[in-house]
Structure formats: structure tokens, C-alpha cells
Amino acid sequence: GAGVSQSPSNKVTEKGKDVELRCDPISGHTALYWYRQSLGQGLEFLIYFQGNSAPDKSGLPSDRFSAERTGGSVSTLTIQRTQQEDSAVYLCASSSARFSGGRDNEQFFGPGTRLTVL
Amino acid sequence: QKEVEQNSGPLSVPEGAIASLNCTYSDRGSQSFFWYRQYSGKSPELIMSIYSNGDKEDGRFTAQLNKASQYVSLLIRDSQPSDSATYLCAVNRDDKIIFGKGTRLHILP
Numbered sequence: 627g628a629g630v631s632q633s634p635s636n637k638v639t640e641k642g643k644d645v646e647l648r649c650d651p652i653s654g655h656t657a658l659y660w661y662r663q664s665l666g667q668g669l670e671f672l673i674y675f676q677g678n679s680a681p682d683k684s685g686l687p688s689d690r691f692s693a694e695r696t697g698g699s700v701s702t703l704t705i706q707r708t709q710q711e712d713s714a715v716y717l718c719a720s721s722s723a724r725f726s727g728g729r730d731n732e733q734f735f736g737p738g739t740r741l742t743v744l
Numbered sequence: 745q746k747e748v749e750q751n752s753g754p755l756s757v758p759e760g761a762i763a764s765l766n767c768t769y770s771d772r773g774s775q776s777f778f779w780y781r782q783y784s785g786k787s788p789e790l791i792m793s794i795y796s797n798g799d800k801e802d803g804r805f806t807a808q809l810n811k812a813s814q815y816v817s818l819l820i821r822d823s824q825p826s827d828s829a830t831y832l833c834a835v836n837r838d839d840k841i842i843f844g845k846g847t848r849l850h851i852l853p
Contacts, residue, residue: 657839668845669788669832682840717787723839731776731836735787 628653630736632718638742639708647703647739651720658701659733660693661717669717675701676723708743715740747771748835748844756850763820765847767833770814776836777809779818781829782846788832792818823851 631650639645651658660672671685675695686692690708695701705712719733749768757763765779776795780788794800794807794816806819816835820827830846 659841661843669843671840671842674840676839731839731841732778732790732793733834733841734790738787 630718630720630734632716632736632739634739635737636740636742638744640744641710642707644704644706645708645741647705647716647741649701649703649718649720649736651699651701651718652734653699655720655722655734656698657721657723657733658695659719659721660701660703661719662714663717663738664714672703672716705741708741710743713741713743746844747837747842748833750831750833750844750847752845753848754850755847756852757823758852759823759825761823763823763827763849763851765818765820765831765833765849767816767818767835767844768814769816769833769835769842771835771837771842772811772814774835774837776841777807777816778834778841779805779807779816780832780834780843782832783829820849825851825853827851 633648658675661669663669673693674682677698678695690706693703715738717738719735721733723731747770779792781791782788792807794809797809800807804821808817828851830848832846833844834841
């Protein structure tokens with residue numbers, strides 16, 4: 627079946643511009659996660675959705691970052707007034723998690739969007 | 745103490761030998777434990793999950809969990825050059841998965 631898809635795969639933008647990154651999770655997965663990974667670094671958690679609501683936004687680095695999810699499916703991560711330090715690979719993952727502790731927590735990742743801010 | 749700790753490596757292992765990757769975690773309430781493999785320039789790929797104490801084997805991979813010691817490990821038998829990658833340990837905290845920073849594994853031909 628289809629996995630997690632993300633678009634665009636690459637995005638080059640100028641400092642100060644806004645960007646939108648899209649994630650389409652595995653069909654039926656209720657949980658959706660956004661991460662950021664800078665070159666040679668670990669995964670940095672940004673935000674988590676359960677259905678359309680975001681119980682945990684604790685990882686968003688600043689108020690320039692926002693995300694939404696509609697219809698319990700596609701999610702968009704928006705970065706306003708991009709800065710050079712926003713350059714990274716943005717990864718989306720989904721799982722069927724409805725509660726903690728079980729197999730539902732298995733997350734499956736999309737291919738990522740490589741964002742370069744000039 | 746970091747929530748999920750891994751040695752960053754690189755860990756160099758001769759081809760055909762056993763690679764042993766270790767991870768410790770801080771939340772005693774964690775119940776789900778995962779190992780992901782990430783090749784350079786690619787996204788993480790789930791290779792093993794384990795939920796109860798003991799060993800779980802899948803092909804050349806064995807995950808080991810010791811909740812009392814808050815320790816989870818991954819053994820790779822008969823290591824191959826294609827196993828060279830970064831291995832991420834991940835542990836649940838409530839509905840969130842916390843990732844370690846990963847261990848770089850290099851299999852020497």
C-alpha cells in the first residue's frame with residue numbers, strides 16, 4: 627500500500643519568504659508527527675496531531691512555525707519569514723496510535739522535504 | 745539525564761561479526777521501544793519494535809529489552825556492508841515517541 631508522502635521533496639527559498647510543506651499520511655493513520663533534522667543531527671520533534679487536534683505543540687521552535695491538519699488526513703507545516711537556520715530536512719511520520727504503549731505507536735516516515743533558505 | 749541516550753559512534757565492526765547497539769532511557773513508564781535504521785540522505789526506516797522484557801528475533805536482528813535496567817539493545821548478526829547506517833533508538837512517552845540521536849555503524853569489508 628501507499629506509504630507516507632511529502633511534497634515538495636526539495637524547496638529552495640529566500641530569507642523572509644513563507645513556505646508550506648505538505649504531508650499525506652498512510653490511509654487510516656490517526657496520528658501524525660512532524661520532525662526536523664539538521665545535517666548530521668538527530669530528529670527534533672516539532673508537533674504531533676491526533677486526528678485534527680494537536681495535543682503537543684511543544685517542539686515548534688518559534689511562532690513563525692505553525693501546522694494544521696484537516697479531515698484527519700493531510701497536514702501542512704507553514705514557516706513564515708524563513709531564516710537561514712530553518713534550513714533542514716523536515717520529516718513527517720504517521721502511526722495508527724490511539725493510546726500509548728502498544729503497537730499502534732509504530733511510526734512510518736515519509737521521504738522528507740529538504741528546505742534550503744538562502 | 746537525556747530521555748533516550750545512545751553512543752554516537754562510529755562503531756566499526758568487521759563484516760560477518762555481530763554488531764551490538766545500546767540505548768538507555770529515563771522514563772520508567774515507557775512501554776514501546778523501537779529501532780530505526782537511517783541511511784545517509786534517507787528517512788528513518790523501522791526495523792524492530794519490542795514491547796516486553798526479553799529478546800525478540802527477526803532474521804539477523806535481535807532486539808533485547810530490560811525494563812528494570814531501562815536498557816534496550818539491538819544485535820545484528822553476520823553484519824553486512826549494507827548494514828552501515830545510523831541506528832536510532834526510540835521510546836514512547838505517553839503518545840509521543842522520543843528518539844535518541846543515533847549510533848553510526850560502519851561495517852568493515
